[in-house]
Amino acid sequence: MGKRKIAVIGVGKIAVDQHIPVIEASDDFELAATVSTRGVAHGDLPVFKTPAELYAALPEVALVSICTPPGVRHAYVREALDAGKDVMMEKPPTTTISELDDLIAHAKRLDRVLYQTWHSQFNAAVDRTKAILAQEGVVSARIDWRESVRKWHPGQDWVWEPGGFGVCDPGINALSIFTKVMPFPVFVESAKLTFPANRQTPVDVEIAFKSAQAHKPTLSAGFNWLEESGEIWTIRFTTGAGKDVRLENGGRKLTVDGELVLEHGDAEYGAMYERFADLLEARQSDVDAAPLRLMADVFLLGARENGPEFEW
Ligand code: NAP
Numbered sequence: 008m009g010k011r012k013i014a015v016i017g018v019g020k021i022a023v024d025q026h027i028p029v030i031e032a033s034d035d036f037e038l039a040a041t042v043s044t045r046g047v048a049h050g051d052l053p054v055f056k057t058p059a060e061l062y063a064a065l066p067e068v069a070l071v072s073i074c075t076p077p078g079v080r081h082a083y084v085r086e087a088l089d090a091g092k093d094v095m096m097e098k099p100p101t102t103t104i105s106e107l108d109d110l111i112a113h114a115k116r117l118d119r120v121l122y123q124t125w126h127s128q129f130n131a132a133v134d135r136t137k138a139i140l141a142q143e144g145v146v147s148a149r150i151d152w153r154e155s156v157r158k159w160h161p162g163q164d165w166v167w168e169p170g171g172f173g174v175c176d177p178g179i180n181a182l183s184i185f186t187k188v189m190p191f192p193v194f195v196e197s198a199k200l201t202f203p204a205n206r207q208t209p210v211d212v213e214i215a216f217k218s219a220q221a222h223k224p225t226l227s228a229g230f231n232w233l234e235e236s237g238e239i240w241t242i243r244f245t246t247g248a249g250k251d252v253r254l255e256n257g258g259r260k261l262t263v264d265g266e267l268v269l270e271h272g273d274a275e276y277g278a279m280y281e282r283f284a285d286l287l288e289a290r291q292s293d294v295d296a297a298p299l300r301l302m303a304d305v306f307l308l309g310a311r312e313n314g315p316e317f318e319w
Contacts, residue, residue: 010037011287012068014061016083017075018047020160021097025276026074032277035284039068058083062090069093070287076165077172081106084121088113093120095283099179102170104296104303111294122283123294125183127258129278132269135261136244136254137188144190144247148216150228152181153239156210162319166208172302173208178230179302184242184258185228186297193218193226195301198309203317210317214305222247 013036015022022041027049030038040053042061048054055061061068071087072095073080081101087094094114100123101107107123114121127133154177156166165171172179185193196217200209210233216226240257253262260270286293 011035011070011284012037012039012065013070013072014038014040014042014065014068015049016042016058016061016071016073016087018043018045018049019074020163022074026072029276029280030072033280033284036070036280040065042071058086058090062087062092070095073097076163077102078165078168078170081110084110085113088117088119088121091117091119093122093287095122095124095279098123098125098183099172099176099299099302100294100296101299102172104300107294107296107299111292111296114292114294118290119292120286120290121292121294122286123296124279124282125187125295125298126180126275127184128187128295129275129282130258131271132254132261133184133188133258135269136252137190139250139252139263140188140244140246141190143250144222145224145226145244146222146247147225147243147245148185148189148227149243150181150185150230151239151241151243152178152228153231153234155235156232156317157235157319167203167206167317169207171208173202173206174210174212174230174232175208175302175305177232178212178228179298180257181228181230181240181242182301183295183298184254186295186301188242188254191218191220193301195304195308198305199312200305200309201312201314203315204313205316209309210314212305212309 018041030036042055071092073083074097077099160166193216196215198214201211202209212230214228242254244252251264261268
């Protein structure tokens with residue numbers, strides 16, 4: 008079978024850094040066009056100002072990858088599904104649970120493939136961690152997710168607007184690993200969200216989780232967006248057998264009791280597009296709502312504090 012034609016909608020940082028190069032290197036996909044409100048084209052490929060223009064001009068493009076901020080995703084995904092397209096979505100999928108539920112139902116109704124990507128869910132180190140925790144159980148877990156907003160979202164004002172998630176935009180990557188590897192359901196017990204006094208989304212979040220487990224595991228997370236020393240994307244577990252299991256580098260490195268078990272490079276986006284190709288072949292959707300549900304609970308239960316103002 009030849010390569011499948013795909014269009015990228017929203018040509019911002021992640022589209023340029025990851026989606027477009029990964030599609031260009033893919034055996035499964037061929038980049039056919041971009042949709043960009045600012046008119047950002049890729050090479051000689053056609054660029055359209057709106058998805059509707061793309062769908063009218065190039066009906067043979069059956070797939071779209073939606074790389075916009077989450078606030079506009081529901082409308083774009085609905086429009087794509089209605090136009091008969093199969094859809095891949097960046098994370099976080101939408102700004103509300105009801106929008107995501109609607110997209111799942113709409114894709115099912117129209118018999119389209121809908122794929123919600125989550126970072127690191129395909130890393131071998133994450134899979135190995137899940138297997139260890141399934142066998143040994145968890146007595147404690149601590150997530151530390153710290154990075155620089157100036158490095159990872161330079162000048163992106165949408166991250167500070169309502170629905171922009173703030174530091175929970177990267178934080179949801181941690182939750183997508185956490186919800187995948189944990190051997191039992193976890194719930195938000197309490198949270199403290201610190202907002203820059205001049206912004207609408209948090210820059211620092213501390214979460215305590217609870218579970219229904221009789222042994223009362225200690226589970227917590229901290230997200231911070233002002234870390235200028237480099238990225239700290241770590242989840243540490245103590246297992247029921249007393250082992251110290253650490254997932255570092257955003258789920259790419261696994262150590263157990265200080266010994267390196269697995270380490271691999273950044274293959275996230277390649278793996279996500281391979282997964283999309285498999286789903287298209289099987290005509291199946293894959294939307295895991297658990298990370299968004301948990302993050303929504305952080306906002307529902309969280310106490311707000313004001314911190315220093317933020318300027319780029
Ligand atoms: P970005 O640089 O701001 O790019 C988003 C693009 O979406 C914009 O450049 C714009 O492209 C388009 N767009 C359409 N409607 C928009 C609107 N109402 N407001 C703003 N942009 C709009 O953001 P990004 O970093 O690529 O993030 C996009 C998505 O990828 C987010 O959901 C984010 O969580 C996720 N993500 C980001 C990173 C990262 O490190 N930055 C990593 C992984 C995932 P056009 O002008 O071409 O229309």
